[in-house]
Amino acid sequence: MWFRQTMEISIRHLHHQSSLKRGKALRYPGAWLYSLRNIPYRVGLGLVVLCFLLCTILLAMGFPSPYNGSLFTIPVALAAWMLRGRGAFLCIVSTLLVLGVINISKMDGDQSSQSLGTVFLIGAIALATEGFFIGMLRRALDQTDAALQQAQQAQQAQQKITIAYEQQRQLNQLKDEFLVNINHELRTPLTEVAGYIELLREHHEQLDPQAQAIFLEYAAQGCEELLISVNNVLDAAEVSDDFQPPHPxxxxxxxxxxxxxxxxxxxxxxxxxxxxxxxxxxxxxxxxxxxxxxxxxxxxxxxxxxxxxxxxxxxxxxxxxxxxxxxxxxxxxxxxxxxxxxxxxxxxxxxxxxxxxxxxxxxxxxxxxxxxxxxxxxxxxxxxxxxxxxxxxxxxxxxxxxxxxxxxx
Missing domain, CATH: 3.30.565.10 (Histidine kinase-like ATPase, C-terminal domain)
Structure with missing residues (x-):
């Protein structure tokens, strides 16, 4: 029963994880058992000890000897599921000791030690088998979770790489556009300044003072535009590298x-x-x-x-x-x-x-x-x-x- 239920939970857990990726949450029978994996260790240990003590009291008060300990499948299953490994082993050993002590104390004179040993052995094998399979299922679920987390981390890393690549591509595009713009921004006023200065140098004797003043004014205007462009570039570099705080x-x-x-x-x-x-x-x-x-x-x-x-x-x-x-x-x-x-x-x-x-x-x-x-x-x-x-x-x-x-x- 426990084996079949935990196997169903393991399979449904995979469907649950895949549905969460699609933004949907599944509800299925036995989900409470899966939630027991996430409780703190001390809380799980307390639940196992409490269940173990209740079963011990019930065995001491109401069950005749010899008894194979089927009632202790509950604390053993909880220990194998929540505490795993060492915790489940200690629970099984404690259960066998309790069963031995209580069965010996309740044994009548006509009961043979052989029948008691047979029942005890059957109970020990059953409890150990139960703990082993439930512990293996818990380990399988943990490995599944670890694999899913690694897959999600790999997917997130791939998304970050894609975003970084896209940002780099946009930066390269902006850089290319900037180079084209700044080339045009600097070359145009430089050409304007050089052209008017060349005209003044070669034809200053043929130009009247008014024409010379106009050409000089145009050249000065080109210098002003060039200065504004250079200042913007320098200001942007200053802001990016060593931004000076304002003085309000x-x-x-x-x-x-x-x-x-x-x-x-x-x-x-x-x-x-x-x-x-x-x-x-x-x-x-x-x-x-x-x-x-x-x-x-x-x-x-x-x-x-x-x-x-x-x-x-x-x-x-x-x-x-x-x-x-x-x-x-x-x-x-x-x-x-x-x-x-x-x-x-x-x-x-x-x-x-x-x-x-x-x-x-x-x-x-x-x-x-x-x-x-x-x-x-x-x-x-x-x-x-x-x-x-x-x-x-x-x-x-x-x-x-x-x-x-x-x-x-």
Whole structure:
């Protein structure tokens, strides 16, 4: 009976494990016996001892001599199942000793020692056989569990290798895209600068002062674009290798916005009507250099990707921002709104990663390294804020970038 039941449990255990992988849990008769494997050793030892004592009391009180000890199959089975090996052996030896003592003490004068020995031998063989088979089944189940765990670990290791390979492939793809972008980003202004300088060197005598001034202005503009690209690459390397923590102080938002706008070419500012909606008394607790660079990156994208003569709106206000623990806290929220082509919602989560650019921009005429928004995210988070974008992806409706900064305490 015990052998057949434990064999059924072993087979159903395999089905149970395979069903768990599919997200289903099976219930079958005798599952309580399988659960006994997982109880602590001391608890199992206590159950076996308690059962053994009850059987001993029942044998001493109610069973005549000679008795082969069939009642002790219960503690022996529990010991073989829960304690295994040494515990089951000690239980069988203790059972045989108890049987011998009780049978001898109850033996009548007309009972022969030979009949007592025969019954005792049969009981010993039966109990030892039961303990052996149940212990072997328990060992088989343990080996099955170990094999399943190894298989699961191997599967998890394979999944990790697959994920690592995919990440490496994506990194290689981003690296290749970055090299293409940075090559275009550096070569174009260099070609522009070299071309105007070559014209001035070869034809300066034929050019009037006004034409020379225009060529020099174009060359200076190319140098400025080249400097911005190099600075972005160097800033990204600095952030990745040795990120310098911010030095926050009380900061007037209107002054930082004005400082960021002064760093742009005046002709670039004239191409877009600017609307600055920033209260003069609004302050934040932030790093002035990081905040200025964030604004410069966001404004540079707004100027590059939105059509000429479309407005760019810079706003700032005190807002209640939700935190990770579902609470709200007052923070300064700064926004930059443009009227460009917008950002597809599917690409928004990837926008703040390193070297990432929109698919439509990879083959477009607008240059970029894919580092500005990545740097902005790192700077904002270092100052205790967060940055995000809201856009429907519809051309003409544009995008609005928001970032928050702690208020002055």
């Amino acid at each position: 102080a009380e900061l007037a938002i209107s002054e930082v916005v004005q400082t960021a706008l002064e760093q742009f070419d005046p002709r670039r500012l004239q191409e877009h009507p600017l609307q600055v909606e920033v209260p003069e008394q609004l302050t934040a607790w932030a790093d002035a250099r990081y905040t200025c660079q964030i604004l410069r990156n966001l404004l540079s994208n707004a100027f590059k990707y939105s059509p000429t003569d479309t407005p760019v709106v810079i706003g700032a206000a005190l807002r209640e921002i939700s935190t990770q623990d579902a609470q709200t806290t007052p923070q300064v929220c700064i926004s930059v709104q443009d009227a460009g082509p917008g950002i597809p919602p599917a690409e928004s989560p990837l926008l703040f990663q390193k070297f990432v650019r929109l698919h439509r921009d990879l083959s477009g005429t607008v240059r970029g390294t894919g580092l500005g928004l990545y740097l902005s995210k790192r700077f904002v988070e270092a100052m205790g804020g967060r940055i995000w974008v809201e856009s429907t992806g519809t051309a003409g409706q544009g995008s609005c970038f928001y970032f928050t900064l702690p208020i002055t305490t």
